[in-house]
Amino acid sequence: MVNACYLHFDIQAELFETDIKMEEQMSDISEAISKYSNGSGTNNKITATLLPLSLVGDIESSKSIRCTATGTSESVYGSPLSLEHLRYQIPYQSAIANAEHCCTQILTSTRYRSAATSGQPQGSGAKVSSKLPNRPISAPNARSVLMNTEKVPTVEKTITREEFAQAQTPVKHNIPVFVTLRQQLNVKMSRNEYMNIGSCMKIGNTLVFTDYLNKQLIIRKTDVADVFYIPLPYRPCYITDIDSITVAVTCTLDRFILIINVSTGEVTSTIETSDCLWGISYYNNNLYVVIGRSIKQMHVMDLTGNVIRTLPLGTIRGITVHRDRLVCIELTTINCFALDGKLLWRFENEKYRNLNRVITDNDGNVYVTDENTNTVLVVYDDGRHYGDILTVSDELCQPAGIHFDKKQNILIVCNRQDGKAFLFDVKKK
Known part of the structure; x- marks a missing residue:
């Protein structure tokens, strides 16, 4: 009954x-x-x-x-x-x-087509044009600020969670990098358009955004204003790049990983998994994928979905892998692991309560978006120092997606709902 x-x-x-x-x-x-x-x-x-x-x-x-x-x-x-x-x-x-x-x-499943091409056919084969007119990049706006940072005790590689939780002492310190606004753009074509952009990616001069609300990828070139859409069978959430034309996205509740050619708009392969999917990162020919609900595991798999090994990592969601380091975030903490699952360092501060996406640069500096404070946080020196490198004064409003182009040293950040995205040149001080 x-x-x-x-x-x-x-x-x-x-x-x-x-x-x-x-x-x-x-x-x-x-x-x-x-x-x-x-x-x-x-x-x-x-x-x-x-x-x-x-x-x-x-x-x-x-x-x-x-x-x-x-x-x-x-x-x-x-x-x-x-x-x-x-x-x-x-x-x-x-x-x-x-x-x-x-x-x-208002949640809607309305499918949008290219705002620039009225005759383009719908469907998963929506094609991204490669013959697009050039458009000048906006003038740069330099920023270099002395930031408040915090310092925690130096830790060895084997340390307890209690030691990680010790109180931090604020100190004045210079963030090792500064950012210069390279370009600001908008992928929202009308005020009445609703979107939920959770992740972003830069491949060459192509920007890719996951729109969870409308089950699509949003494609935009850095040198033109035209926006194109790749409709998907499931709702994309997290994204990683595989090569110069291919990305992989996780569809959280649908439990599928989609491999997508962003040049043709084709879903080239689909990997079905056993549970909900979260963060994803491609490293050394393998996908690192967070799987599970409350308690999650890291599955290391090849591009066919064959699981090579698993790591029990708790309640993490967002991840990035670089130089044999696995950086993971929860809502309020940043954890750095070796690829065998050994905890190397942990960062937590009561100011940051809604950490969203994470990425690293070539020097191991960790960049994280926080939607509560409308900031991009940078953590460095193995978690011992931190500072806000971007804030609401940079027009951040619920910043969600973040990506670092390691070839050009460009940081990409996107807001969740208003369609704004920003490209910053990152240089050492």
């Missing part, structure tokens, strides 16, 4: 900021309910409808939002929550940005 239940709960507002975070948190709630409930049964589906979210108190100072979920189930044990329909039925609200940037997004 099917019974309905009604749940009332408080939850931190930033955990409902995006579809992906909302789905992950609701999944965790479902698992907790099934784990501690009384009764037994088989693994049948539990479905839930999330009623409209009501913000508690002032948006800018609100710490939590109250939600009501109604659900029906045929079993009460071990059943994951099914939330696929939520993306199509309800809006979600950002309750952590200041009031100027808070808005309700």
Whole structure:
């Protein structure tokens, strides 16, 4: 017999900021309910409808939002929550940005075509033109600022988590690099266009953005204003480059990895996995992929999906691999591992509560976007120092995607919703 239940709960507002975070948190709630409930049964589906979210108190100072979920189930044990329909039925609200940037997004599966080419056919074979007119790059705007940094005790390679958690002491220190604005561009072609750009990539003069909301990649050349779209069968989330024309993206809830030729717009191969997918990075002919829900594993696999080894790394989501170092982020921490899973260093600061994507440069400096503070954080000296290299004054608004072109020393950052992307030249001081 099917019974309905009604749940009332408080939850931190930033955990409902995006579809992906909302789905992950609701999944965790479902698992907790099934784990501690009384009764037994088989693994049948539990479905839930999330009623409209009501913000508690002032948006800018609100710490939590109250939600009501109604659900029906045929079993009460071990059943994951099914939330696929939520993306199509309800809006979600950002309750952590200041009031100027808070808005309700209408979720839609509308497929957009090229804003520059009206006769281009739809479908997964949408082609990106290589014959595009040249356009001058915007004038640079140099920035070099003395940043506040923090210092933690020097650690050896074998150290406990308690030692990592020791208090940090603020000190004045120069960030070892400075950035100069090379180009600002926009991939949002109209004010009425809704998007959710979670990741970005630069391959040569081609920029690639994952639009989770509209199930597509957004393609833009650095020297032209035309924007093209590659429709996908699933919702892309994280991205990594494989070669000069190929990228791999993870589709978190769909559990697929897509290998895509960005020149032709073709999905050349699809890898099905066993669980939800998060961060992905390509290194030394292998894909490093984060798989799982609450507790995740790192799967190292080849391009056919054959798993070579696994690493238990906890609750990480975003990753990048460079020079035998695996840098991983959670919402509030940055961890650096050796490729065998050995923890080398860890960074955490109470200022940063919504770390999103991570990348490194050629010298091992770690760059991370934080949506709560609208900053790009750089961590260096094996996690002992840090500083904000980009802030809201650089027009960052919910910065999500970040990538470093190691051949040209260019840092790429994109905002999640307004379509703005920025290219910065990065130089040593």
